[in-house]
Amino acid sequence: MSPDSWNLDLATGDAWINLVSAVFMVVGAVMSLGAAIGLLRFPDLLSRMHAATKPQVLGLFLLLASIGLQMRTWWVWPVLLVAWIFQLLTAPVSAHMVGRAGYRTKHLHRELLSTDELDAVVQKAAAKAARKDGFGDGSPH
Amino acid sequence: MMHAVLAVTAVIFSLAAAGAIIRIARGPSLLDRVLASDVLLAILGGALCIDMAVNRHLNNLMLVLAISVIGFIGSVTVARFVADRREQPNEP
Structure with missing residues (x-):
């Protein structure tokens, strides 16, 4: 199905699904931009870690939800949920390791x-x- | 509308990737670079998700999972074996 076949008549539910998924895509992309701005502007490692988690959890959730809305099927949702839960389980572990190493090596104000x-x-x-x-x-x- | 969303997200992801790459190049410590490369991987996965959502296919889903696995293993490994080689803490 090509992108041009999108229904833009807001009287139908189809167009609302398209609109919601478009909003999810743009907001999920803005999460990445926020992480990049935070990486550039925050003063030390721990505050940069705070910014870096935005696209990993909320951004990924919004983008996977937009995929699920666009596919218009139910069976993709468990797959997308597994992908998101995997990220949700691994992100705190790696953040813990990085934060601990940053504390030990005194990369903080x-x-x-x-x-x-x-x-x-x-x-x-x-x-x-x-x-x-x-x-x-x-x-x- | 879809082409507009695609263009907007492409611009946003390009700017975000540029910021992450600048932090990788500049970042005062190794851990900053690891963190920025993790963000770069998240940006890449997000771009793949946008491609799947706009073109309505699921070909890249395993690639997104693999990217998150690589980011996890990479940052945990580097954080485990990082050593302090700086003379004084909190240098700018």
């Missing part, structure tokens, strides 16, 4: 953090390691 819960954990682990090695009294540095 500490003055921009509002809370730092990982710092207490790191101090505790360092104290435990020091006690185990027999150095000091267990206090962190």
Whole structure:
């Protein structure tokens, strides 16, 4: 079916489906643009990670939904749902790994953090390691 | 209307890919580059999705899945083996 065969008469449900999927496509593309602008303008790794998740989850959801609306069949929806759930499961894991590595290698502006819960954990682990090695009294540095 | 949507999304994706590539080239650390290449892969998958939606076929669906797998494995691997080689933190 060619793109020119789209029904634009808004009295029918077909045209509304086309309109909704077109809006989904444009908004999903704008998510990617937002991620690129965030990558260019945000100051450090952690805030860039915040921007980078937009096309991975919401953008992919909108684009897959537009595919499902355009195909006009029901059997594609489970396939698209599996693709989206896979992305939903893998994105937090990779973001966790990147954020942890960024924290360890100090790729962040500490003055921009509002809370730092990982710092207490790191101090505790360092104290435990020091006690185990027999150095000091267990206090962190 | 479809050609208009296709043109608009092509322009938006081109600008987004350009921004991600600029961050890959400039990005001060390795992790910034990994993050930007992840975004570039997401942009590529989004462009494939737009192609499928506009032309009403499902040929690229496995390719979209493969792209997300590659992005996941790539960023996890690089984040696992990244090492700190900088002299001072928070350099601009």
